[in-house]
Amino acid sequence: MAAINNLKPTESELEILQILWEKGNCTVRDVHEILEKNKDAGYTTTLKLMQIMLEKGLVARDASSKTHIYRALVNQEKTQQHLVDKMIDNVFNGSAARMVMQALGNHTASKEEIDSIKKYLDGLSNQ
Incomplete structure (x- = not known):
C-alpha cells in the first residue's frame, strides 16, 4: 500500500x-x-x-x-485528510477557519449540513 x-x-x-x-x-x-x-x-x-x-x-x-x-487500496478518510491538510497549508496559509469560511461562502450548505457543522463545533468547544 x-x-x-x-x-x-x-x-x-x-x-x-x-x-x-x-x-x-x-x-x-x-x-x-x-x-x-x-x-x-x-x-x-x-x-x-x-x-x-x-x-x-x-x-x-x-x-x-x-x-x-x-x-x-488507499483509505478514503485518510486520503481526504491528507489532501485537506495540504490545501490548508498551501492555499489557506495554515488557517482551517479561512478554508471553512471560503467553502461555506462559495457553496450553499443545506440546513442539515449547517446543523451537522454546528454540532461538530459544539463538540469541539466542549472538549
Missing part, C-alpha cells in the same frame, strides 16, 4: 477513487460508464489511468479472470 505521504493522486485519479470508494470493486468498464456520465472520457484513457494508479499503489487489480477487477 502506498504511504499516505507519497499520495499525489491527480484530479482524474481522485474521480476514479471516488467511484471505487462508493461502488467497491469495479471493472474498467464499470468505472468508465460512471465517468462518462459527467465528462467526455475515452475507455482507453480510463484504462490507462487505472493502470497508472495500479503502479502508484492507489489501486489493486485482481487478474484471475478475463475481466480484471480493481479496488481502492
Whole structure:
C-alpha cells in the first residue's frame, strides 16, 4: 500500500477513487460508464489511468479472470485528510477557519449540513 505521504493522486485519479470508494470493486468498464456520465472520457484513457494508479499503489487489480477487477487500496478518510491538510497549508496559509469560511461562502450548505457543522463545533468547544 502506498504511504499516505507519497499520495499525489491527480484530479482524474481522485474521480476514479471516488467511484471505487462508493461502488467497491469495479471493472474498467464499470468505472468508465460512471465517468462518462459527467465528462467526455475515452475507455482507453480510463484504462490507462487505472493502470497508472495500479503502479502508484492507489489501486489493486485482481487478474484471475478475463475481466480484471480493481479496488481502492488507499483509505478514503485518510486520503481526504491528507489532501485537506495540504490545501490548508498551501492555499489557506495554515488557517482551517479561512478554508471553512471560503467553502461555506462559495457553496450553499443545506440546513442539515449547517446543523451537522454546528454540532461538530459544539463538540469541539466542549472538549
